[in-house]
Amino acid sequence: xxxxxxxxxxxxxxxxxxVPLYEAVYERLEVGPATRLLxxxxxxxxxxxxxxxxxxxxxGVDAASPERLALARERLLPDxxxxxxxxxxxxxxxxxxxxxGRGVRGGRAARAEEGGPSGAPDPDGAPxxxxxxxxxxxxxxxxxxxxxARAAVELVAGSPGDASGAEAAAYTLVTVFEPIGxxxxxxxxxxxxxxxxxxxxxxxxxxxxxxxxxxERCATSSVLRVATKLADPLRSARSWRxxxxxxxxxxAQRAGLKPDGSGRVACPFGYADIDSAVRGLLSTGLFDxxxxxxxxxxxxKELTEALHPYRRPDGPVWMPNVFRxxxxxxx
Numbered sequence: 110x111x112x113x114x115x116x117x118x119x120x121x122x123x124x125x126x127x128v129p130l131y132e133a134v135y136e137r138l139e140v141g142p143a144t145r146l147l148x149x150x151x152x153x154x155x156x157x158x159x160x161x162x163x164x165x166x167x168x169g170v171d172a173a174s175p176e177r178l179a180l181a182r183e184r185l186l187p188d189x190x191x192x193x194x195x196x197x198x199x200x201x202x203x204x205x206x207x208x209x210g211r212g213v214r215g216g217r218a219a220r221a222e223e224g225g226p227s228g229a230p231d232p233d234g235a236p237x238x239x240x241x242x243x244x245x246x247x248x249x250x251x252x253x254x255x256x257x258a259r260a261a262v263e264l265v266a267g268s269p270g271d272a273s274g275a276e277a278a279a280y281t282l283v284t285v286f287e288p289i290g291x292x293x294x295x296x297x298x299x300x301x302x303x304x305x306x307x308x309x310x311x312x313x314x315x316x317x318x319x320x321x322x323x324x325e326r327c328a329t330s331s332v333l334r335v336a337t338k339l340a341d342p343l344r345s346a347r348s349w350r351x352x353x354x355x356x357x358x359x360x361a362q363r364a365g366l367k368p369d370g371s372g373r374v375a376c377p378f379g380y381a382d383i384d385s386a387v388r389g390l391l392s393t394g395l396f397d398x399x400x401x402x403x404x405x406x407x408x409x410k411e412l413t414e415a416l417h418p419y420r421r422p423d424g425p426v427w428m429p430n431v432f433r434x435x436x437x438x439x440x
Contacts, residue, residue, distance in 0.1 A: 110400070115392045116176035120153035120184075122389035126378045127319075130432050131156045131286065133374045134317050138282060138436070140165050147269060147280040147309065149302055150287040154181025154264070161185065161262060168263040168272050168280070170306075178266050185262045269306040280310040282317070283439075288432055290320035290356040303364040307439055314439045316366055318357045322373060322431030329378055329428050332390065332415045339399035339408060357435035366437035378428040386416050386426040 140146070142164035148157050151169030154177075161167050169185075171178045265271050283306050289296045303316070310316070324330040361368055380386035387409055390396065399408050419428045 110405075112174075112176045116153065116174065116180055118388045119177060119392035120155070120180045122380070122385055123392050124153055124155045126389075127286065127288075127376055127432070128155070128159070129376050130319060130374045130434060131159050133372060134284070134286075134434055134436075135160060135163060137370075137372065138315055138317075140282065144282055145280050146282045146284065147272070147306055149269065149283065149285045149306055151181060151264070152177040152287070154178075154184050156284065156286050157181065157262070158184050165282075166261040168265065170265045170267070170269050170272065172267055175266055178264060181264055185264065269302075269309055272309075280306075280314060282315050283307070283310050284317045286317070286319050288319045288321050289360070290433075296356065296360050299360055300363050303360075303366075307364065307366075310439045312439055315369070316361070316364075316437045316439060318360055318435045318437070320357050320433045320435075322433050323354075326429075326431040328419060329390075329430050332412065332419075332428070333395060335408070335411045335415045336396045336399045339396075339403050339411060357433060361435060361437040364437075365440065367440055369436045369438045371433060371435045373431050373433055376430050376432045378426075378430060380426040382424050383413055383416055383420060383426060386419075387412050 134140075138144075140160055140163050144160065144163075144165035146157070146160050146165050146167045148154075148160075148167060148169045149171075150173065151157055151171045152174060154169055157167045157169045167185075169178075169181055171181075263272055283303075285299065285302075289299065299318075307316070321327055321330070357371070358368060378386075378389070380389060390412065391408070396408055396412070399411075416426055419426050421427060
């Protein structure tokens, strides 16, 4: 399994499917220059990019996928350079927020201010889900001619406490946009992650959790059942299961958070063709147990067959889905 290729498929094909979810949350919480956001399991950083484009100061944390985090660095810290010790250092127009003053903390964090991210979406134009550079160039000016303030960015391959600004304990928004509720046990580890992050947030800070909607409103659920069927020989604890109504509320309760509203967002999965759909869905990691139980070719074959009902006559694949989010507050 080529983890770098899979991470690239995630960032180029699959990650953008959740942009409506990110935007709905940011609009509801009025994310902007006053926001200090901590993104847990940030992956390739598209949600961070959109928040930074609104002026928020963002910190992304992901210890599970260094390949995805490397792509987040490309998007959010294009001028960063890697030092001899493996740390990430700011390039022109960046400076570090780490304890050693060089832009890293323990060789794991990268931070930039004022000069980046150069690929942040233009607040006066449509955000580019691919993370492409701003069409107005790097001058920092929007279509209206206003000079845009660039937000601070930090990426951490570790735990929330490894962030250079952790001592300030001033995050106003904590997000976990990786959806739960489609695999048995997929919320495991989330409680521990939140326990590390919540002491760094201000009292009353918003914490956002995301999950799959009900199976009858998620066309992709029928495709995910392929993973369960093929993984059965291993009796995998990570096999598909239908989302439950209170999945997010249970996580919030265990973390000691106070629910403060929820919402549902339509996030259709649209692909140019069957091949793109297969690559995008495999990049989620939801079929890993099936691949381990059989082989990649078998999973590709079964997945392709499961996708055919959603293929349009002219070739594209379209699967309507609904995702849930919960807003909770730090007591």
